[in-house]
Amino acid sequence: MRKTILYGARDVRFEERPEPAIVEPTDAIVRLSATCVCGSDLWPYRGLNDIKEPMAMGHEYCGIVEEVGSAVTSIRPGQFVVGSFCLSDNTCPHCKYGFQSSCEKREFMTGAQAPLARVALADGSLVATAEIPAEDLIPSLLAVSDVLGTGWYAADAARVQPGSTVVVVGDGAVGLMGVLSAKQKGAGRIIAMSRHKTRQDLALEFGATDIVSERGEEGVARIKEMTGGVGADSVLECVGMKESMFQALNCARPGGSIGYVGVPHGVEFDGEALFFAQKNMLGGPAPVRRFLPGLMELVLQRKINPGKVFDLELPLAEVAEGYRAMDERRAIKALLRP
Numbered sequence: 172m173r174k175t176i177l178y179g180a181r182d183v184r185f186e187e188r189p190e191p192a193i194v195e196p197t198d199a200i201v202r203l204s205a206t207c208v209c210g211s212d213l214w215p216y217r218g219l220n221d222i223k224e225p226m227a228m229g230h231e232y233c234g235i236v237e238e239v240g241s242a243v244t245s246i247r248p249g250q251f252v253v254g255s256f257c258l259s260d261n262t263c264p265h266c267k268y269g270f271q272s273s274c275e276k277r278e279f280m281t282g283a284q285a286p287l288a289r290v291a292l293a294d295g296s297l298v299a300t301a302e303i304p305a306e307d308l309i310p311s312l313l314a315v316s317d318v319l320g321t322g323w324y325a326a327d328a329a330r331v332q333p334g335s336t337v338v339v340v341g342d343g344a345v346g347l348m349g350v351l352s353a354k355q356k357g358a359g360r361i362i363a364m365s366r367h368k369t370r371q372d373l374a375l376e377f378g379a380t381d382i383v384s385e386r387g388e389e390g391v392a393r394i395k396e397m398t399g400g401v402g403a404d405s406v407l408e409c410v411g412m413k414e415s416m417f418q419a420l421n422c423a424r425p426g427g428s429i430g431y432v433g434v435p436h437g438v439e440f441d442g443e444a445l446f447f448a449q450k451n452m453l454g455g456p457a458p459v460r461r462f463l464p465g466l467m468e469l470v471l472q473r474k475i476n477p478g479k480v481f482d483l484e485l486p487l488a489e490v491a492e493g494y495r496a497m498d499e500r501r502a503i504k505a506l507l508r509p
């Protein structure tokens with residue numbers, strides 16, 4: 172079969188590789204219904220992470236189980252499954268606390284931009300649906316695997332409550348899913364910080380009540396002005412840059428919470444400033460496994476439509492164009508059909 176391999180900056184190839192096989196008895200092999208390109212795939216794509224050897228790409232996935240290892244008990248061939256991009260046993264202490272992305276056996280999914288993928292720790296990482304879902308739900312079920320799961324975690328970590336005033340920093344796919352998540356959690360006001368018309372429109376569709384296009388100090392001043400000088404209860408940081416983290420920290424009110432899910436690149440904190448800021452902060456790779464059953468149910472009941480975040484759909488063989496389109500911001504997120 173052919174799969175997606177990143178060789179170096181802006182060098183994505185779709186090339187012949189052996190089909191994945193069961194390696195550990197806890198593995199499953201999944202035939203993907205759809206996969207996609209993640210914003211985090213753009214870091215190595217842009218050469219911002221070192222690439223020492225060709226990397227198999229892709230960590231967002233859903234599809235039909237083809238084969239399971241001898242120790243897998245809860246998942247069987249023929250089932251439709253969605254998995255988290257963090258693989259976990261779902262039984263260790265961290266998993267039991269709901270932090271499966273810090274599982275003692277954690278692995279990160281790779282190789283999902285392919286027709287078939289190996290999923291380690293299948294019992295802990297995968298959730299099966301009762302029946303094969305309708306075809307039109309596939310993009311939304313795929314979104315649960317990472318982009319929605321991560322946006323949801325940002326809202327959860329930022330302690331969004333019914334009636335909360337929420338600011339979302341970042342209008343990429345995760346930020347937009349953060350808006351959807353805050354809306355589902357009953358936020359009273361959702362301010363999306365974005366300066367791109369198409370993303371602003373999608374944010375409004377997902378539940379944003381206000382758009383702020385200013386950034387940095389001006390953006391913070393605008394949020395203060397809109398909240399009577401107080402700041403927001405909850406801020407979702409969905410970028411991971413120094414400027415966006417500054418913006419997130421300063422938009423939250425004292426006692427407010429920041430959920431940060433953008434992988435930090437060049438972010439540093441000033442201990443004294445943090446001390447006097449008096450704000451809650453929780454971030455990291457999203458424990459998507461905690462949210463999978465609930466979010467899959469919301470999709471299956473057609474209560475949410477996160478699949479709308481995919482504004483480009485390509486055959487998997489054209490994966491390189493998916494990367495280019497996202498890199499050049501021509502697309503928010505590219506769905507790939509094997």
Ligand SMILES: [Zn+2]
Pocket residue numbers: 259260261262263264265266267271273274275276
């Ligand atoms: Zn665990």
